[in-house]
Amino acid sequence: MQNKENNAVNSVTLTKDKLEILAPIADYFKVLSEVSRLQILRCLRHGSKNVSEIMAEAGLGQANVSKHLKILLQAGLVRREQRGVSVYYEINDPLIFDLCDLVCNSLSDRLVAQTQQLAQLTKLRL
Secondary structure, eight states: OHHHHHHHHHHHSOOHHHHHHHHHHHHHHHHTTOHHHHHHHHHTTTSOEEHHHHHHHHTOOHHHHHHHHHHHHHTTSEEEEEETTEEEEEESOTHHHHHHHHHHHHHHHHHHHHHHHHHHHHHHHO
16 A cells, blocks of 8 residues: 555656756746737737738837747747848747637636626525
8 A cells, every 4th residue: 555655646746857848838838928929929820920010910019029029939939031121920830829729718618607606696695
C-alpha cells in the first residue's frame, strides 16, 4: 500500500525539467493575456493588413499597434511581409482561432449556467 501511495505522489510532483517545459506554454498564454493583442489578432483573422489598417479597425494608436505586433511576431503568432514600401502582417498559425473559440465557448457556457442560477435565486426571493 505504501508503494502505491509513493507512486501516486511521484506522478503528481513536477520535476524541474517538467516545470521548464511548462514555461514556454505560460509565455504563450501571457502573449494572449493582453486585450490589444487579441484585438489585433481579430483584425488579422480574415487576411493580412498593414499597420494603418489594423489601427483603423482596432481603434488603437500607431505606437500601441507597433508594440503589440512586435510581441506577436516574437511569439510566432503573426508574420510580416514587405510589399513595396508597406509591411503587412498576417496570422502565422490559424490554430490560434481554434483556441480562442474554445475559450469563448467555455466562457459562454459558464455565463449561461450563472444566468440560470441567478434566475433560480430570483424565483426564491419572490
